[in-house]
Amino acid sequence: MDARSILLGFLMNRSMTGYELKKAFSISFSFFSGLSYGSIYPALGKMEKEGLIRMQAEMRKSGPNRKICTITAEGRKVFLETLKEPFAFEGTKSIFLTRLFFFAHLAPEERRSSAHRYFESVRQVEKTLQRARPEIEAKADRFQLLCYRFGLRFFEDLSRNIAQTVKALEKE
Amino acid sequence: MDARSILLGFLMNRSMTGYELKKAFSISFSFFSGLSYGSIYPALGKMEKEGLIRMQAEMRKSGPNRKICTITAEGRKVFLETLKEPFAFEGTKSIFLTRLFFFAHLAPEERRSSAHRYFESVRQVEKTLQRARPEIEAKADRFQLLCYRFGLRFFEDLSRNIAQTVKALEKE
DNA sequence: CAAACATATATCGTAACGATATATATCGTT
């Protein structure tokens, strides 16, 4: 799914500004998807032109002016069609494997420290996700909870997998 | 690592054409990284201008003309510097979780069939990777073998994780 | 002998990222 479909997905529930859409990602969504403002605002602008959303400018006395985005009937239709399309595995890019692939060019000590530092960074993200549990459980629907649990297991597996690789690097 | 560093990494071992570089990906590298011609040729052109590689045009009587890329001393230096930089986890995008996140908008039967089809596509990639074993073991160095084994475990874990999610979708 | 496949390079439009610019409002602190 491209940026536009994801934005439409969020707007299916309620109207939001570009800023709110960005925040929506950082809460429950960030560990498996994410969009920057450089993607959000151009996508919103295009979708308004195409009639998938409406944007109402709101002049406020308190705080900077906002543009509230509301999905149209056409937008809902397009989103649901996209969601119904079948989807298959997409090759995931791994910075760790890309680096490991060329590790022959590093000294043994550089390999070990580099891999270990990466392992720690993964553990850090894992812990952050674990701590987000109350926040996510308060807001998520049934399927978003499945996403969260998938994420927990994913990081558990990933940690174990990297640990095994680090171990293999250490006995050389 | 960006496209350029990966291309330099391959050129560390031997000189290659853009076409050969593309093929190098599809063998052992494709399941965790990959570049299209739309990335390769512009990146090679730029690196030649910057003096990281040399490109020798080869006029052949048999077959289309080629441009053989050779890494320079400066290119080797830049690659090794990049490889030595520390790296951390980068949020991985998952088409499965992005879809699952919005599954409330699908009918139960659509959810089940969609998730199951995705599961099958992952199994398919897993099997392809398993079958590539002899080919990879023949060419890979110690670290590239670690990449391969990481990949096998990764798909094993991923399959199990998706299967659990599919199971949760089925009992509703 | 034609079709299909493999070799080989290159560009175009589009999507997306990350950085940056701009502006207002609030909150804490000295």
Add this chain to the structure above:
DNA sequence: AACGATATATATCGTTACGATATATGTTTG
């Protein structure tokens, strides 16, 4: 009261990368 830091809010710019497409030659196969 003044200051800096943080939060709210929109937008664009340069760059990277992808996927599709164009172009051309050579080889294999039905």
